[in-house]
Amino acid sequence: MLERALSGSATYKKLVGVLMILMGLGFAAYLTQWEHGLMITGMGRDVSWGLYISQFTFLVGVAASAVMVVLPYYIHDVKVFGRITVLGEFLAIASVIMCMLFIMADLGKPMRVLNVMLYPTPNSILFWDMTVLTGYLLLNVFIGWNVLEAERKGTHYPKWVKPLIYISIPWAVSIHTVTAFLICGLPGREFWLTAIMAARFLASAFCSGPALLILLSLIVKKYTKFDPGKEAINKLLTVVTYAMLISVFFVILEIFTAFYSNIPSHMETLKYMFVGVDGKTALVPFMWMFVILAVAGVALLLHPNIRKNEKILIAACCCVFFSMYLDKGVGLIIGGFIPNMFGQIHQYAPTIPELMITIGIWSTGFFILTILYKIAVSVKEEVQG
Amino acid sequence: METSRRDFLKIGGLCALGLSSLEVGDAIAKSRAAKYLTNPDACTAKRWAMVIDVKKCWQAEKEECKDCILACDWAHNVPDIPVKRQEVKWLWNEKYENAFPDQDPALEPEEVKEKPFLVLCNHCTHAPCVRVCPTQATFKSADGITMMDMHRCIGCRYCMAACPYGARSFNWRDPRPYIKKINPAYPTRDRGVVEKCDFCVERLQNGKIPACVEACKQKALIFGDLDDPKSDVRKALDSRYSIRRKPELGTMPAVYYLI
Ligand code: SF4
Ligand code: SF4
Numbered sequence: 001m002l003e004r005a006l007s008g009s010a011t012y013k014k015l016v017g018v019l020m021i022l023m024g025l026g027f028a029a030y031l032t033q034w035e036h037g038l039m040i041t042g043m044g045r046d047v048s049w050g051l052y053i054s055q056f057t058f059l060v061g062v063a064a065s066a067v068m069v070v071l072p073y074y075i076h077d078v079k080v081f082g083r084i085t086v087l088g089e090f091l092a093i094a095s096v097i098m099c100m101l102f103i104m105a106d107l108g109k110p111m112r113v114l115n116v117m118l119y120p121t122p123n124s125i126l127f128w129d130m131t132v133l134t135g136y137l138l139l140n141v142f143i144g145w146n147v148l149e150a151e152r153k154g155t156h157y158p159k160w161v162k163p164l165i166y167i168s169i170p171w172a173v174s175i176h177t178v179t180a181f182l183i184c185g186l187p188g189r190e191f192w193l194t195a196i197m198a199a200r201f202l203a204s205a206f207c208s209g210p211a212l213l214i215l216l217s218l219i220v221k222k223y224t225k226f227d228p229g230k231e232a233i234n235k236l237l238t239v240v241t242y243a244m245l246i247s248v249f250f251v252i253l254e255i256f257t258a259f260y261s262n263i264p265s266h267m268e269t270l271k272y273m274f275v276g277v278d279g280k281t282a283l284v285p286f287m288w289m290f291v292i293l294a295v296a297g298v299a300l301l302l303h304p305n306i307r308k309n310e311k312i313l314i315a316a317c318c319c320v321f322f323s324m325y326l327d328k329g330v331g332l333i334i335g336g337f338i339p340n341m342f343g344q345i346h347q348y349a350p351t352i353p354e355l356m357i358t359i360g361i362w363s364t365g366f367f368i369l370t371i372l373y374k375i376a377v378s379v380k381e382e383v384q385g
Numbered sequence: 386m387e388t389s390r391r392d393f394l395k396i397g398g399l400c401a402l403g404l405s406s407l408e409v410g411d412a413i414a415k416s417r418a419a420k421y422l423t424n425p426d427a428c429t430a431k432r433w434a435m436v437i438d439v440k441k442c443w444q445a446e447k448e449e450c451k452d453c454i455l456a457c458d459w460a461h462n463v464p465d466i467p468v469k470r471q472e473v474k475w476l477w478n479e480k481y482e483n484a485f486p487d488q489d490p491a492l493e494p495e496e497v498k499e500k501p502f503l504v505l506c507n508h509c510t511h512a513p514c515v516r517v518c519p520t521q522a523t524f525k526s527a528d529g530i531t532m533m534d535m536h537r538c539i540g541c542r543y544c545m546a547a548c549p550y551g552a553r554s555f556n557w558r559d560p561r562p563y564i565k566k567i568n569p570a571y572p573t574r575d576r577g578v579v580e581k582c583d584f585c586v587e588r589l590q591n592g593k594i595p596a597c598v599e600a601c602k603q604k605a606l607i608f609g610d611l612d613d614p615k616s617d618v619r620k621a622l623d624s625r626y627s628i629r630r631k632p633e634l635g636t637m638p639a640v641y642y643l644i
Contacts, residue, residue, distance in 0.1 A: 036558065037556070037557060037558050037559065037576040037577055038540075038555070038557050038576075038577070039468075039471060039557040039558035039576075041557075043470075043557070044468075044469075044470025044471055044557070045470060045471070045472060045474075045545070045551070045553075045554055045555065046470065046551070047470075048542045048545040048546060048555060049542060049546060103541075106541070106542075107539050107540050107541055107577075108538075108539070108540020108541075108542070108555060108556070108576065108577030108578055108579075109538065109539045109540040109577040109578060110539075112520075112537070112538075112539040112540075113539055115519075115520040115522070115537055115539050116519045116520055116539065118520075119520050119521050119537070121518065121519055121520065121521050123516055123517075124516070124517050124518055124519040124520075124543070125517065126517065126519040126541060126543050127519045130519070182543075183546070186513060186517070186546060186547045186549075187513050187547075187549050187631075187634040187635065187636060188513075188548075188549025188550075188631060188634055189546070189549075264489070265487065336546075337546075339486075340551060341486075341548070341549055341550055341551035342479060342483035342484070342486060342551055343482065343483055343486030344483060346470065
């Protein structure tokens with residue numbers, strides 16, 4: 001089926017070309033990092049994880065959200081999802097690969113990464129994260145590919161795929177739960193030390209991921225002959241709406257607990273993020289942008305015409321995706337390191353090469369996604385006739 | 386012709402090497418038991434701990450004493466990195482409000498608020514850094530020291546996120562150009578790995594007390610076995626009131642401050 005990725009319209013080729021240029025730039029920046037080490041980033045002894053790990057955290061959520069089409073389709077037999085399930089699975093593949101690339105980019109000694117497998121350490125959550133992510137990637141590759149192949153041949157997918165599908169459902173939940181455990185069990189990091197971290201992660205994943213999937217479906221619909229179907233999008237929209245409301249609710253819970261208890265260590269990071277401390281306000285614009293987008297997103301999602309008017313739908317999905325991105329892909333990880341363990345505010349700002357590597361990895365993800373979607377859509381167009 | 390002859394010689398050499406390495410392997414296997422015997426002169430303890438008598442330390446502070454820090458930096462090839470956020474630190478001074486940020490400093494005597502507190506890895510009994518490390522590159526030794534294997538560390542910095550004391554440093558850059566004078570007795574590090582105070586385990590194994598303890602003329606640093614009621618550290622803790630950093634986190638630090 002792979003050969004379908006090689007031919008395509010001019011727009012397709014242009015898109016692939018642009019992504020490849022961005023990948024190249026990112027790779028060039030990575031070569032500088034390879035040469036000089038992580039000193040070329042904005043991280044330091046206080047904010048020791050930066051953009052790479054926060055992108056990783058966000059993208060694990062996008063990967064996990066594939067379960068929101070897989071589960072209804074295979075378990076509850078929601079037929080309308082049949083057309084887009086593979087789009088969800090392929091989005092998961094691209095996201096997991098991005099996650100892995102971000103981890104690799106963040107390592108001080110990337111060539112030693114196999115030490116995690118050579119010396120398995122069950123008490124380390126990072127060990128589990130790597131294990132479940134690898135498993136999730138394989139699951140989605142096997143499932144997505146076989147189901148699509150079967151569709152092309154007009155047959156039913158092989159029997160052994162079914163158990164894999166069932167396994168993939170709790171597995172998707174596990175990858176994001178484990179990622180939340182990565183940060184929510186660390187003594188002394190009160191901002192992260194919250195029992196609802198995993199729940200918050202899942203809620204934000206289940207709105208940002210499907211929102212992205214809706215946007216991608218609309219793009220596919222616009223540029224190809226394949227129509228994912230209005231009904232599927234409407235069903236996804238319901239998922240997005242509930243998950244978004246729950247996400248916003250969770251954020252309010254965090255803020256209430258911190259400020260009503262009045263415990264300084266629980267309030268400090270939030271204060272830093274939303275109003276700044278001692279004139280240090282690097283995250284403030286991002287956090288208020290998050291608030292504005294989240295409020296706008298909720299308002300648009302609840303708009304009575306959203307199911308009729310595609311413009312409202314697109315705006316709502318963009319608001320949801322970007323607000324959740326700012327919350328989890330920017331604020332949550334970086335905020336956790338500020339103030340530092342000495343109660344001081346040392347801010348973080350990514351450097352140009354760091355940003356280039358980040359954009360390069362995102363482009364790699366979208367490159368993979370484009371190729372996979374191209375294959376999937378070609379197959380679907382053929383089958384449709 | 387010439388080449389194949391050389392190749393032949395090479396192969397022959399390799400074979401010989403192979404044979405002799407078998408013998409060497411045998412010898413190593415035989416002496417393995419002996420290899421793990423500890424140095425009879427080594428300092429031993431059940432649970433190493435350090436007590437810092439801050440009052441004594443402050444007496445020397447008038448002359449801006451940095452003897453312990455300099456001794457440590459020299460002993461362990463700690464680089465002097467010019468970029469502040471990328472500094473590598475094993476033993477250094479912090480203000481009270483920073484060393485003990487949860488104490489909510491308010492009306493302590495001026496002296497306490499202004500004077501320095503030495504900070505270092507606490508060699509916690511329940512060390513969060515050890516708990517999170519995905520490769521066991523950081524681990525506990527039998528005598529309570531939190532150790533680092535810089536050859537295994539992958540540089541994920543999970544341990545830095547987990548250490549509640551900011552005691553760990555990452556080599557953001559190659560540290561070697563920033564070491565003023567290299568001490569050949571201790572390895573230098575490569576970029577991309579994490580490091581921190583190791584309670585001078587390499588000195589203890591050779592029967593020497595930690596470099597900082599040895600260097601302090603004021604005798605402000607006391608080192609010994611926490612499990613031995615007759616040790617100096619226990620005597621110091623029996624006689625004076627002491628505090629530890631962030632005890633509420635349950636990490637059980639092995640570094641005590643006499644107030
Ligand atoms: S002080 Fe930090 S680095 Fe040292 S043992 Fe405790 S947690 Fe680990
Ligand atoms: S940086 Fe090294 S020592 Fe720290 S957790 Fe990662 S592998 Fe372990």
